[in-house]
Amino acid sequence: MSGPLTLSQKVWNNHIVREHAGEPSLIYIDLHLVHEVTSPQAFSGLRERGLKVRRPDLTVATTDHSIPTSDRSLPILDPIAAKQVAQLQTNCDEFGVPCFGVHSQDQGIVHVIGPELGLTQPGMTVVCGDSHTATHGAFGALAFGIGTSEVQNVLATQTLLQRPSRTYKVQVDGVLKPGVSAKDIILALCAKVGIGGGTGCVFEYTGSSIRALDMEGRMTVSNMSIEAGARAGMVAPDDTTFQYLHGRRHAPKGAAWDVAVARWKQLPTDDGAIFDHEISIDGNTLEPMITWGTNPGMGVSISGAVPDPRSIADALERDAVTKALEYMGLEAGKPILGKPVNVVFIGSCTNSRITDLRAAAAILKGRKVNPNVRVMVVPGSQDVKRQAIAEGLPEVFRAAGCDYREPGCSMCIAMNGDQLQPGEYSVSTSNRNFEGRQGKGGRTFLASPQTAAATALAGVVSDIRSIL
Amino acid sequence: MQPFIAFESAVVPIPRNNIDTDQIIPARFLKTTSKDGLADNLFCEWRQDPEFILNTPRGKGKQILLAGDNFGCGSSREHAPWALTQFGFRAVISTSFADIFKENSLKNSLIPIVVSPEVHAKLFTLPEDAVIKVDLATQSITLPDGESVEFPVPAFSKSCLLEGVDELGWILNKESAIAAFEATHPAAINTLA
Numbered sequence: 001m002s003g004p005l006t007l008s009q010k011v012w013n014n015h016i017v018r019e020h021a022g023e024p025s026l027i028y029i030d031l032h033l034v035h036e037v038t039s040p041q042a043f044s045g046l047r048e049r050g051l052k053v054r055r056p057d058l059t060v061a062t063t064d065h066s067i068p069t070s071d072r073s074l075p076i077l078d079p080i081a082a083k084q085v086a087q088l089q090t091n092c093d094e095f096g097v098p099c100f101g102v103h104s105q106d107q108g109i110v111h112v113i114g115p116e117l118g119l120t121q122p123g124m125t126v127v128c129g130d131s132h133t134a135t136h137g138a139f140g141a142l143a144f145g146i147g148t149s150e151v152q153n154v155l156a157t158q159t160l161l162q163r164p165s166r167t168y169k170v171q172v173d174g175v176l177k178p179g180v181s182a183k184d185i186i187l188a189l190c191a192k193v194g195i196g197g198g199t200g201c202v203f204e205y206t207g208s209s210i211r212a213l214d215m216e217g218r219m220t221v222s223n224m225s226i227e228a229g230a231r232a233g234m235v236a237p238d239d240t241t242f243q244y245l246h247g248r249r250h251a252p253k254g255a256a257w258d259v260a261v262a263r264w265k266q267l268p269t270d271d272g273a274i275f276d277h278e279i280s281i282d283g284n285t286l287e288p289m290i291t292w293g294t295n296p297g298m299g300v301s302i303s304g305a306v307p308d309p310r311s312i313a314d315a316l317e318r319d320a321v322t323k324a325l326e327y328m329g330l331e332a333g334k335p336i337l338g339k340p341v342n343v344v345f346i347g348s349c350t351n352s353r354i355t356d357l358r359a360a361a362a363i364l365k366g367r368k369v370n371p372n373v374r375v376m377v378v379p380g381s382q383d384v385k386r387q388a389i390a391e392g393l394p395e396v397f398r399a400a401g402c403d404y405r406e407p408g409c410s411m412c413i414a415m416n417g418d419q420l421q422p423g424e425y426s427v428s429t430s431n432r433n434f435e436g437r438q439g440k441g442g443r444t445f446l447a448s449p450q451t452a453a454a455t456a457l458a459g460v461v462s463d464i465r466s467i468l
Numbered sequence: 469m470q471p472f473i474a475f476e477s478a479v480v481p482i483p484r485n486n487i488d489t490d491q492i493i494p495a496r497f498l499k500t501t502s503k504d505g506l507a508d509n510l511f512c513e514w515r516q517d518p519e520f521i522l523n524t525p526r527g528k529g530k531q532i533l534l535a536g537d538n539f540g541c542g543s544s545r546e547h548a549p550w551a552l553t554q555f556g557f558r559a560v561i562s563t564s565f566a567d568i569f570k571e572n573s574l575k576n577s578l579i580p581i582v583v584s585p586e587v588h589a590k591l592f593t594l595p596e597d598a599v600i601k602v603d604l605a606t607q608s609i610t611l612p613d614g615e616s617v618e619f620p621v622p623a624f625s626k627s628c629l630l631e632g633v634d635e636l637g638w639i640l641n642k643e644s645a646i647a648a649f650e651a652t653h654p655a656a657i658n659t660l661a
Contacts, residue, residue: 017649018642023624026642028649030656038545040501049636054646060659066499080499087501098659119657131544131568147546147572149634157639159646163622165567195486196538199567229541231567250657260656295486295541316485316536323484413495434490434542436513 004270006167007236008202011142011267015125017159024161030124031136032154033110034061034097036088037415038129042152043091053095055158060119061092062100064109065415069378069405072102081416095155108381108407111135111349115219116383118248122237122264127154132349132431133232134225138218139245140237140267142202145226166276168201168230172209174283179464181359182217183351183429183448185209186224187289187299188281195297198230201277204269205235209283215244216355223350224431227296236268288464291433291446292336293324298433300336302451302463308332327435328443329423336445336461343426344375344456345438346449347405348412351429352380354387356449361393363453363464364400370459375402376418378410402456414439427455471632472577474603475558477531480521481592485536489569492540492548506547507554522555526596531558534591538562539580540569549576559602561609563588574625575634579604581619604629 005013018026032055039061046053053059066081068074076082085102092099100106106113111132114120126136126143129151136143150160172185203225210218218235225233235241242261245251252260287301298321300306306325309332312318325332330339346352346360357379369375377397379385385407388394397404411418412430420426420442429452433444445461454462497509514520521527533552539562540548549572552560559579570580579602583591591600594612601610604626608618621629628635 015653018645024622026639026645028646028653037498041503041546044502045636051640055655057658057660058655065495078499084499084501096660119659121656124656129544131542133544145544145568147544147568147575149546149572149575149636153636153639156636157643157646158650159639159642161624161635161639195541196564196566199538199564226542226568229538229566250659250661252656295488297486316483319483320485320536415495415499432488432490432542434488436494437490440494440513 004273006269006273006275007140007204007234007267008142008165008167008232011123011125012164014123024163026159027125027162029127029154029158029160030058031114031119031126032059033114033126033128033133034059034151035065035110035128035130036063036084037065038148039151040084040087040091041148042155043095045152046095046155051156053097053155056096056098058158059097059155060100061088061097062107062110062113063088063102065409065413067102067408068416069408069410069418072406078417105382108383109349109352109409111223112352112380112384115139115215116248116381118245118251121245121251122241123267127160131226132223134230135219135223135349137222137225137232137234138215139241140234140264142232142234144232165202165231166200168198168203168277169275170203170205171207171278171280172205172283173207173280174209175212176209176283176286178468179288179450180286181448181450182213182220184286184289185281185283186221187291187296187446188286190224190228190296191289191299192281193228193279195227195295196229198225198228201230203230203233205233210235211238214355215240216353219353220350224296227431237264288448288451290336290451290461292328292330293321294327294433294435296431296433296446298324299446302337305333305335306330337463339425339461340459341373341427341445341455341461342424343420344373344452345411345426345428345430346452347376347378347380347410348430349380349409350431351449352378352384354384356429357384357388357393358391360449360453361396363450363467364402364456365396367400367457369401369456372459373456375456376405376411377402378405379407381407411438413437427452427461469577469632469634472604472629474601474605475531476599476601478597478599479532479534479561479591479594480527480530481534482521483536483592486538486541487535488542489540489545489548490542493545493551498545498547503550506551510551510555529556531556532600532602533557533560535560535562538564538566541566544568546572546576549573549578553578561591574629577629579621581609583617583619587617
């Protein structure tokens with residue numbers, strides 16, 4: 001590739017180990033994040049072949065998916081989860097990989113800790129056996145999820161065989177209205193292009209609305225790229241990025257910092273670079289968004305209505321909407337506002353960072369959540385938990401009647417016992433509303449922390465703008 | 469891995485778009501540390517319905533799954549192709565596949581076969597016992613009426629599958645190229661520090 005390049009093309013070009021006609025490119029990986037669920041079979045594979053981890057110094061592990069979010073001084077009661085968590089530690093010890101285990105002060109959701117430790121940096125290639133690895137693209141890294149075979153390949157060789165993705169520019173301009181947040185931008189994109197709309201592509205988020213977001217907001221947007229089908233989503237690094245990174249544990253220090261910043265400033269997409277696809281979203285008119293269906297593309301403005309399948313021409317699409325409404329127990333054409341919910345979940349790699357907790361706490365402060373709603377607040381990491389304590393947020397949540405818990409993936413993926421009961425409704429700040437995602441038979445409305453907090457107070461799906 | 473050889477089978481149609489990995493294998497079954505034992509939980513929730521196709525004679529012993537658009541969307545769990553292959557599937561036919569699922573499938577001798585909407589629609593109308601031939605070497609499926617339809621497969625993945633080798637051995641042979649790259653690409657971080 002020559003001539004004007006996009007951000008993702010530049011990062012790609014900087015990591016080509018080997019290129020040969022008829023073969024995928026061999027791409028070097030700068031940071032490999034590992035967790036307990038998708039790594040055990042990869043470590044077993046290394047053991048069977050007598051291989052080592054090539055670059056433990058570019059690898060870091062943590063436990064997040066399977067661990068309880070209750071009192072961490074107690075043992076893990078689920079024996080299968082306990083075995084998986086123990087296996088991660090055993091594997092990391094054997095292969096020399098640093099691991100932030102259950103009792104580590106650095107434990108947290110893998111996509112929360114990478115950035116907060118300064119491990120995620122602009123221009124890097126970042127992979128993890130987790131589809132929400134796109135989160136790290138907020139820093140201008142090319143970051144994507146991989147399967148366990150690829151986890152094994154990266155552990156053994158620090159490289160991956162990859163084919164380049166198409167480029168897809170997502171332009172978001174304008175000033176977001178009060179009550180509208182990063183989550184609403186990405187839910188709007190998912191609703192606009194659909195769950196498969198970005199397949200084969202890397203999104204690049206650009207425009208004044210994206211520039212105005214803090215790093216946490218950019219991570220929320222990049223995080224859900226996969227929910228619109230794109231394996232990666234990126235934001236060009238700028239002063240906001242550099243300010244976030246400066247002084248973090250693994251960020252460059254002293255003279256190396258200046259060298260790094262100069263290099264990072266070369267990364268933004270060149271003028272005149274051509275994208276394979278482009279779409280724009282008007283930030284000025286964006287409303288709070290919420291999903292009504294069983295995939296993240298099934299979303300509407302909070303003041304909108306559930307679609308009517310009878311208005312859909314394509315048979316499979318009509319059937320999909322009908323099945324989704326049946327599963328969700330919703331009536332076609334009716335508003336979502338006012339729908340009673342059983343649970344509000346504030347957490348996940350999408351929305352469990354300090355700014356998310358602050359946004360929810362600002363709404364809940366001095367108020368009480370509806371007694372019919374179980375409200376769970378799960379910070380994304382031990383570091384977020386410490387910051388929250390320093391700001392007095394746990395007291396705010398507890399005084400409002402929330403269940404404030406220990407860091408982990410929790411009810412986003414419902415592997416650890418935090419789950420909906422069959423038929424229950426949640427408003428959740430997580431990223432997926434697939435059937436059963438938050439527990440067998442559970443029904444999920446995806447929304448922002450602000451919408452979640454407003455819903456927690458009212459006990460029904462609520463428009464945050466009505467209480468601002 | 470065994471070398472992939474051509475085979476014939478009737479198809480198991482699941483006419484739904486956007487079948488996600490949480491439907492293929494729910495997350496609560498990912499607490500395992502092995503690859504085995506996933507077949508029983510393939511489409512676990514849908515199999516609660518006795519009339520779901522995998523619970524009927526039509527769903528037994530077949531090797532081709534026919535599904536709606538964007539099959540395998542959602543998570544990166546390789547447990548999805550593991551569950552499908554352990555159940556007996558060797559190919560999935562759709563109009564499109566999610567990126568990570570497609571890559572994972574190709575590493576597990578499960579062929580993601582992309583066909584046009586027209587061919588896709590025709591496949592759904594085939595009688596229950598109609599047999600399709602899947603030939604990776606010629607990258608084609610052959611329908612009962614003799615119509616042959618080509619499908620795309622990345623050349624490198626195809627040769628790995630036909631020879632029954634995985635990528636890792638190939639990459640390990642490129643060690644000198646990796647070492648040369650590392651010499652010019654200093655690490656930005658040290659997680660051991």
